[in-house]
Amino acid sequence: MQHLLEVKNLQTTFFTPSGEVRAVGNVSFNLEPGKVLGIVGESGSGKSVTAYSILQILTHPGRIVGGSVKLHGQELVGLPEEEMRKVRGNKISIIFQDPMTSLNPVFTIGNQLMEAIILHTQRPREQARERAIEMLRLVGINEPEKRIHQYAYELSGGMRQRVMIAMALACEPDILIADEPTTALDVTIQAQILELMLELQKKLGMAIIMITHDLGVIANMCDEVVVMYAGRICERGTAPEIFYNPRHEYTRGLLRSIPNIDNDEKSRLIPIMGTPVDLLNLPKGCPFAPRCERAMKVCLNQFPEEYWVAKDHIASCWVNVLEKVGAPLAELGGQEAAQQMAREGEEAAQ
């Protein structure tokens, strides 16, 4: 079966003066039409760089060093810049965290919207204007005929983000990448924007890649979730699997450490210990091992491969191997345990 978007072993490195930063290492995931995929991770987890790599809009010292990105089966990595430009906006659009810096302050928002429409659809100016007004209405901006004459600074943060969404959707892309679209907004405005995105997704049927650090946003929006740490995928699967049956120690820790508003007892939070990894100085094995409560000797030396832990759920954590095999591990020795794992994995995959 062909996926809408197939990312496989994607690797992106920043060649900085102080050394190579492997911002994305071996990331694979698929996106199906009409689904919302969430990529969740903390700062430095490589979630945004993954998105920029898909669109190939990396800034200077960053380069894709391996892997493939296929859109409708067409390989994007290595595509000439000219071809890539057609993909951006037409097939895949992106909205950023800070709409103020993504909008040009010296042009009216109508001007910028029309520019984007004309560039991608070659419509005449009059039609582009109509389309711009239509798009603004679609994203819930009232009096769009007046608004198109306004400048970005005249709008509030929530309004600006609506304009950005209108701009991104003007050419009816197949995929909308939203890079922390609500992080800079207030809670009540965030609720408005999330609601709008879901509504538009239903109306227009595009797929969304939602990049955020906020597990709450993920739970509200996403069908599938990818959890990243230090440029690696910890686990991926359907949202209920990730939230109710996390199979990576990092995800478990993350879910434990959020204060639960429904908990009325005064209880202590259970934090993840330690400090975030230094990307210039990545550990040899699992990057989370130094902070992991259940780290084993193998974790420190060998990166765990990705494998199925349940239907619709893939994780890369040695603890699963231990749990799966459990006690017999010591008795059976390595080989038998491995065969057992592989058998179960295959069964799960089918």
Next chain:
Amino acid sequence: MSEVTAFQPDPQYLVQVRDLREHFPIATGFTKTTMLKAVDGVSFDIRRGETLGLVGESGCGKTTVGRTMLHLYKPTGGEIWFDGRKVEKGPTLNEFRRRAQLVFQDPYSSLNPRMTVGDIVAEPIDVHRLCASRKERNERIQNLLSMVGLSSEQATRYAHEFSGGQRQRIGIARALASNPEFIVCDEPVSALDVSIQAQVLNMLEDLQSQLGLTYLFIAHDLSVVKHISNRIAVMYLGHMVELASSNELHHHPLHPYTISLLSAIPVPDPVKARQQKRIVLKGDIPSPLRAPGGCPFNTRCSRATEICRHSNPAFLEVAPEHYVACHHVSS
């Protein structure tokens, strides 16, 4: 609470704020200035040893309340009483500055990049001459760093070598250096990653019980505020709209703004999130420069009526220990 007779401080409270106002002149034209009413008549009390949470969205004046309370801005009006004494400019201000401290949101801009961690932490000690000798000062620095979970070797490093969470710990150590009784925590975990937030929140709780501190905890994240606070105050456009104990506010919010704020929190649970009945507020927060007349919330409130557009509701105790400012809520 405007009183004709002089205000009598209640010893049960460490901090008492009465009708605090802070207006900033903003140039809106070539010659015109408009008053930005960042805080417009706020009154509350903080008990000894408790944590009062202060929530609100950007521009609601919560940061200004914290800073004006510490006399970093000169209040336009109102009074701040600390431990039975009025806080005002004069010889007592220095002593107040020692006893009341501030922890900042941004762990990057709040630490001087040209100073070592030791010197940063020791700044209040140096300013108030709390240590007689070099040796005593060093011991105190080691002691403070270990209190916030940093090792003593790290005193000679510079702040930029630390991660956000560690930098926030340094900021907290600095706030503790002068043995304060009261700390204003201004969004201390908002800039931190989720996995680090919990570490810092736990540490703040531990320090509170060890040292008997009183906190004003300012944040926009209601779940964090609810976790750490005994009572919560909600602000909107320079006004306080509701104040109650954490559980009471969560289970029985009365002000329409609090209700929608609570419903807007994205719950990290896919099933609950989909069942959640969301009240999505229409419209934007008005600019504090053009605050609406009457109740500040009337432009977005679903229950707004004629009276809301004309008169600002009083902040009243409608249930024991539960204060609300709304025309449509009565005891």
Next chain:
Amino acid sequence: MPNEKIPIKNPFSLQVDPDLFKPATEEEKAQQVQMRESVSFMRDALRRLSRNRLAMVCVVLILVVALVAFLVPQFYPYSYTKQDVTSKYLHPFEYSAKEQAKIDKGVAVFPHIMGTDALGRDYAIRVIYGTRISLLVGIFSALIVIVIGIIYGSISGYFGGRVDNVMMRVVDIIYALPDVLIVILLSVAIKEMVSSSNNVLIAKLGAGMVSIFMVFGLLYWVGMARQVRGQILSIKEQEYVLAARATGASAARIIRKHMIPNCVSVIIIVAAMQIPSAIFTESFLSFLGLGVSIPMPSLGSLAADARSGLNSYPYLLIFPAMSIFLIVLSFNLLGNGLRDAFDPKLRS
């Protein structure tokens, strides 16, 4: 993720030792996280500077020029004032008839590396003295600019409001004054004072030189003051300043501990850029005859004197001109290198 085909990798495809699945100790975990070596801002900037090859060549060049300018006159056999009518206009490494006779007698005679001038003075030592004057002018003007600029700029920036307004208008007025005109007026005025003064130093430097220093002191600090003020204004908004105020720190402490140290990069960059422009101004003024008084040479006055016999004796112009060129270029390149090193954000 339905219907996904991932090649199922066998986690145990290697011969696996069950011991590997024993919990790791805290020490083992800690070994994985090492803190990077501690670097202060200064050291970091200097390290960046040392990686800039061009800037390092300039540093070496400036050091060599400075050493030559200040050490060579101590043991050089000729003096910059001694005239010798018998050895007028000698080309480099040429000897006069008198010196040739000495050499023939077996007496060693130090060669005129750069020849001699119209009055038979050794040209090399004159160029060296000229260079010395240029370097002194550069360094002193930088010092004057640093001291006045920092004090003025930080007061203006820290207090802000009306104080800032008045102080910056003064700066604007000074900016508008034509400096060459001021130098000419000052040197005329000062010449009167100096001729009646008994001060040896002033007499030796000459009215022109004193007026040049005074002009630098009066006019050139404004650039530094503006830069420092701008920096202070942005530092004032930083939360660490607010934190210091919240602990009750005094204005003096805040300026000293928080503001000036964070201005250091701006100060260094502006001062480094100030040196070549001062050297250039001095040469230019000396060329017009407003600089040092005779017989003290300056690179500018040497170049001016060389004009008369330019066709026959081009080297008289080439040597001082080359010297100005090298010094100004090195300082400019070093200034650029310093800016890149201290303000790495600017470059990217």
